[in-house]
Amino acid sequence: MSREWTSKLLTRFAIAGAILGSAVVAGQAQETIRVGAPLPMTGPLAPEGAKQKKGYDLWAETANAKGGIKANGKTYKVEIVYFDYASNTPRAVQGAERMITEDKVNFLFAPFGSGASKAASSVSERYGIPTIAATASSAEVYDQGYKFLFGTLTPNETVTEPIANIVTSKNKDVKKVAILARNDLFPLAVAQQMEKSLKAKGMEIVAFERYAIGTMDHSAAVTQMRAARPDWVYATGYVNDLILIRKQMNELGLRPKVITMVAGPAYREFAEATGPLGENISSVAWWHPAVRYKGKDVFGTTEAFNKAWDAKYKGEADYAEASAAAAGAILQLGIEKADSIDPKKVRDALASLDVETFYGKVKFGPSGQITSLEPPVFQLRGGKTVVVWPEAVKQGELEFFK
């Protein structure tokens, strides 16, 4: 009895010792850069949150494995502080403030998507904490004159112009376009931009339908679009919306010459869920594993990044994952350039950055949004993505439905 008690006591001491010990170790390793990352780890956006987390983790691991970040004559380890905001934007804003004031993070990664990034950036702007948004492409996010917000996705027109050019130049029979957009910041903004790009080319918009977030049945919209007999269907939304739309288009017999969907087909899940129905769907992504850049960042070349990704997660990264890793790599370049972790100096260094990375050329415009990327256009064939633009990384030609 008493022996048991003694052993229990000993275990407790051991645990207490271990905790104390780790605290001492943590105390010694003071030179740490803490980056806050509010993410939707639960709730409807959880899959997107998981992608971002993979990108951040790979960056932190790679940066630490290569000896950390050097600035100010010191070497800093990277630590990412996560916070689950359960896909609820006000929570993300609250989390951002908590990370800045309590966890004392030096820098921040914005939450997922344009809306939440915009909301959270008002907090980091007030505190003057440089914030990098990996998944916010709409120009509206950056239109508030904020100085501390940077985005790694180019404005929406860079994903609408190229595909409008390719389709119109390759097939003169495509004249009538139907657009179906999710009523949400990014999907709606990109659809409106597409409408502009198409009108500029003299195309006719025969339908422009909006669907609410969380819509589970698109048959009414699809039937209306079918009545307008479009040559081209352009649908926007997130991966689950687009899978459903593709299936319902097939069931209801909407068969245009071109189907373009943003931003689902870039994800493996889309090709897996649609199977043969995914064939020939075209899309645009801000990044694709087939691009080739010689980066000066921690990952180096695009090939090296692909290899590192495959070693950790198996397979290829999609644009959202690569953009999250790039957000880290870019932050690191900014810190190294500033040679300081002072938020103001890092902010200025980021703003003046002009450098090639595994992700592409990185240069931010006056609003803080990246302006130097060339988002590739690609098409699904046999469950694989085939890049059809730009010329430098082209893997095949755009094909049309018969």
Place this chain on the structure above:
Amino acid sequence: MKRDWVILVCGAAAIGALGWSGDNYFIRLLTILCMYATLAQSWNFIGGFAGYPSFATAAFFGLGAYTSGVLQNQGLPILMCWGLAGLCAAVFAVLIGGAILHLRGHYFAIATLIIAEMLREIVNTTPNLTGGGMGLNLPILRISVDVQSRVFLLAMLVLAVVTTAAAILLQRSRLGFGLRCIQQNESAASILGVNAYQYKTAAFGMSAVFVGMAGAIYASWVNYIEPPDVFDILIAVKPLVMVLLGGIGTIFGPIIGAMVLLALEELVWRNFLTVHAAALGVIIILLVLFLPNGLFSLLKDLSAKRAKQ
């Protein structure tokens, strides 16, 4: 009644003093507390006193937020926008109340549930005025972070105090008495000469005015609103849980409930990275199961026991 006023003044002073000295995140938590205290107190007018389970809180909140947001973007001064948001929510509540307050029990609950959905769709389909699904920016106040956080705490605190003062006045008034009659037996109350329809409409309007203003202050505070955030069903459910937790139909029950629920939420959120929602759900179920009359009743029981001894 005198004791109620004393508690109110002391409580408000305590929160004000705590906020003045705390850091910005703590101030944010206190601001959220005052906001939810306002919402819970407002729900208590219709749900507690009159016994009509309303889910319209989110609708009034969102309506206030958007009213103030749109008006501020037209260049109106901020305080005027907050006031107009409250007025707009109250008028809306009276109009809609006229249509649905003859429904009772579950029927009333369901009718109020769709009001927020309806408003959300209206906002979504008028992008030129409200920004639609792209959300709405509000002018950012160019004052320092520390001042800003205190200004918004003060605004929410004043609102919570005013709402609670209204509850104290209501409890002793003819209207409050009539509402309690309605809650116990509406038919009997009508026979006794209580104009149930008018009384319920007044309570519904009262439950909207402060919520609309809270929405307006919230919108100015976060600078950017979008329909899924301000018409969130949780904004309707949480005040209800808070009132149940604190003690239904009491003056300080809603505030105690708001404090306890938000403190639990914050604690659970800090300690469970991924299972927080489940953990919080279990705690709420346990509290409601074992304390059906709320925490306030526990305090009362204790003081009653002590009095006996």
